[in-house]
């Protein structure tokens with residue numbers, strides 16, 4: 274039996290019980306609300322965790338990158354939504370070929386005439402069929418049609434009338450919930466997304482164009498909301514691990530967080546304990562979507578008191594290979610001590626390592642490969 278105390282640092286730990294509990298909780302929530310769950314795998318990029326999600330009842334997965342999606346299509350996931358506006362022919366063709374080979378139902382999103390024409394051209398040239406979600410901006414101001422843009426109806430009609438294309442529905446990401454002050458506000462952002470998609474669906478269907486699916490997704494939105502009304506699927510990703518954003522919003526407790534970084538105190542000075550986890554393992558992220566509303570770069574727990582919040586310290590600054598932990602009278606650390614860190618943004622941490630260390634309590638179980646790591650295209 275190997276104790277986590279005996280593992281070299283810095284490494285990324287995933288607590289199996291917490292991971293499974295988070296997966297099950299979200300699945301139960303979706304089941305109870307009558308919506309499908311299509312988790313975003315950019316959080317874990319791991320076949321092992323995707324399998325746990327599918328086994329629990331997910332209908333498929335969501336991916337951002339075409340090469341990331343390819344890993345999961347080849348792995349045998351039978352339904353994948355590429356929730357990123359692809360505007361390059363090669364990516365679209367490669368994915369369609371792969372999906373056909375592996376009998377995978379593939380959905381694209383589109384938020385421009387250029388994107389639509391690119392998907393259409395590939396499908397017409399290769400005689401591939403494709404399903405397209407129209408991406409709608411519900412307040413993040415990133416991608417997506419403005420819901421009031423007349424082009425939405427026009428695009429819906431063009432897709433509907435195309436021989437090779439099918440309108441899958443409307444898709445939105447209420448990522449503005451990352452900037453919410455509390456759970457109530459996060460719920461408000463999610464409700465707004467639901468309302469916007471419902472109203473648009475109604476307008477489009479008045480023109481006799483069916484809008485089968487309404488898809489929204491974010492961890493804060495999904496955790497904060499009970500009823501999703503006309504929504505047919507949700508796509509949270511981060512919920513499998515959680516991190517300081519759901520904690521900050523009051524949507525999760527420190528004890529719910531499944532992913533931590535272990536580190537060793539390697540030095541100290543007047544103000545700081547210095548640990549061996551820096552920006553190369555924790556990332557410099559201060560919360561999703563650049564919202565910059567989390568203080569410092571991680572919550573630090575002495576190994577033996579994790580996750581007791583009365584003993585935690587703040588990781589205030591980062592160098593590449595060093596973390597600066599603010600000294601405090603309540604919690605004394607010594608050089609050589611091991612610590613556990615709850616990171617600001619778990620998805621960004623996973624993206625920095627090849628391997629996750631699965632643990633049960635304080636016992637190391639096995640390693641998990643971050644299979645889709647480095648799939649940047």
Ligand SMILES: Cc1ncc(COP(=O)(O)O)c(C=O)c1O
Pocket residue numbers: 313335356357445446448490491492493508509510511512
């Ligand atoms: C399009 C899309 N859907 C779903 C998600 C999942 O959201 P979260 O990371 O909050 O779970 C994201 C996250 O960035 C996203 O961009």
